[in-house]
Amino acid sequence: MSSREVGQGFNTRAIHAGQEPDPATGAVIPPLHLTTTYKQDGVGGLRGGYEYSRSANPTRDTLQTALAALEQGSRGLAFASGLAAEDTLLRTVCRPGDRVVLGGDAYGGTYRLISRVLEPWGITHQPVDLNDLGAVRTAVAPASTRVVWCETPSNPLLNVSDIAALAEVAHASGTLLVVDNTFASPYLQRPLTLGADVVVHSTTKYLGGHSDVVGGALVVADDELGERLAYHQNAMGAVAGPFDSWLVLRSLKTLGVRMDRHSANAGRIAEWLLEHPAVGAVLYPGLPEHRNHDVAAAQMSGFGGMLSLRLRGGEEAALRLCEKTTLFTLAESLGGVESLIEHPHRMTHASAAGSPLEVPADLVRLSVGIEDVEDLLADLEQALA
Numbered sequence: 001m002s003s004r005e006v007g008q009g010f011n012t013r014a015i016h017a018g019q020e021p022d023p024a025t026g027a028v029i030p031p032l033h034l035t036t037t038y039k040q041d042g043v044g045g046l047r048g049g050y051e052y053s054r055s056a057n058p059t060r061d062t063l064q065t066a067l068a069a070l071e072q073g074s075r076g077l078a079f080a081s082g083l084a085a086e087d088t089l090l091r092t093v094c095r096p097g098d099r100v101v102l103g104g105d106a107y108g109g110t111y112r113l114i115s116r117v118l119e120p121w122g123i124t125h126q127p128v129d130l131n132d133l134g135a136v137r138t139a140v141a142p143a144s145t146r147v148v149w150c151e152t153p154s155n156p157l158l159n160v161s162d163i164a165a166l167a168e169v170a171h172a173s174g175t176l177l178v179v180d181n182t183f184a185s186p187y188l189q190r191p192l193t194l195g196a197d198v199v200v201h202s203t204t205k206y207l208g209g210h211s212d213v214v215g216g217a218l219v220v221a222d223d224e225l226g227e228r229l230a231y232h233q234n235a236m237g238a239v240a241g242p243f244d245s246w247l248v249l250r251s252l253k254t255l256g257v258r259m260d261r262h263s264a265n266a267g268r269i270a271e272w273l274l275e276h277p278a279v280g281a282v283l284y285p286g287l288p289e290h291r292n293h294d295v296a297a298a299q300m301s302g303f304g305g306m307l308s309l310r311l312r313g314g315e316e317a318a319l320r321l322c323e324k325t326t327l328f329t330l331a332e333s334l335g336g337v338e339s340l341i342e343h344p345h346r347m348t349h350a351s352a353a354g355s356p357l358e359v360p361a362d363l364v365r366l367s368v369g370i371e372d373v374e375d376l377l378a379d380l381e382q383a384l385a
């Protein structure tokens with residue numbers, strides 16, 4: 001695992017951190033190490049510490065080094081999916097009897113993992129409005145609280161939480177603050193620098209960026225926590241494969257330019273939607289009307305490509321919009337270069353139905369891609385007509 005001295009600029013780190021030309025051949029792009037095992041020079045004589053690819057693989061190591069550099073952490077760990085990363089994290093830091101306090105609008109899959117999979121193993125949870133710091137303080141007070149789980153901006157309500165303020169509340173009661181940074185990406189927001197203990201990613205989204213790889217990541221600042229997570233990454237085994245790691249590494253190089261374009265397109269569309277008579281509300285942190293616009297402006301360097309809208313015509317109008325767009329493809333997931341549209345209540349967040357995290361049925365989520373914005377606006381115009 002190599003990490004040459006790189007510049008401080010984000011884009012420079014994205015292109016170079018951990019990614020020296022291959023010493024054997026000079027290949028400028030890190031090789032894809034499709035191997036499960038490694039020749040030993042005598043029993044225990046490992047070359048570069050590699051023995052088996054669940055424990056370590058050079059391509060995955062390169063990605064992990066780059067992720068740590070981008071999030072300004074000390075250690076990055078790459079997993080088979082975002083949920084695999086979350087599961088490994090929660091089963092590393094929680095024990096039966098422990099509690100997780102999570103935002104009342106966390107991603108449905110995160111809520112399902114905590115409430116359905118981990119609860120039978122004795123982990124309890126409490127949803128809370130993360131904007132209400134008094135409520136968070138009360139929720140974390142019991143000594144059994146191990147984790148505050150914050151997703152900001154959140155999926156799909158685009159709520160924004162004050163990471164530094166939450167870190168203070170969590171740490172005052174000895175609790176870890178976990179931030180799911182999937183929507184912002186490290187280009188727009190670096191939670192570890194604001195006091196968070198762990199950053200979670202679905203690298204399936206902006207980090208992968210091309211809708212062709214499912215993956216997840218954890219990044220931490222604390223070495224000891226990094227060691228414990230690395231132990232569990234190997235012991236539990238939900239690692240990112242070498243090709244998936246290589247794809248994410250390839251995509252990291254353009255993360256900055258993609259996020260700039262995603263943000264510009266989404267900002268333009270958010271303003272346009274605000275004026276549309278069929279639209280009751282636009283949820284986008286870049287709008288001055290957003291209830292946490294000031295916090296978003298302070299802790300993010302741009303507002304990203306995700307936005308949601310609520311239709312005056314209710315669920316029927318929301319479903320119709322999802323079916324009528326042509327450039328915005330009706331599909332789950334987000335963060336790719338192509339624009340997607342979906343109905344969270346029935347699709348990505350169906351697992352939250354009937355829970356406190358249920359998503360309104362009149363809400364449509366857009367993952368705004370990097371196409372020409374005039375074409376995207378024309379598509380929305382015809383679909384809303």
Ligand SMILES: Cc1ncc(COP(=O)(O)O)c(C=O)c1O
Binds near residue numbers: 083109151203214216
């Ligand atoms: C905010 C957020 N976190 C975590 C996940 C889970 O990631 P994955 O689908 O890669 O398991 C998702 C997936 O949509 C997500 O949107």
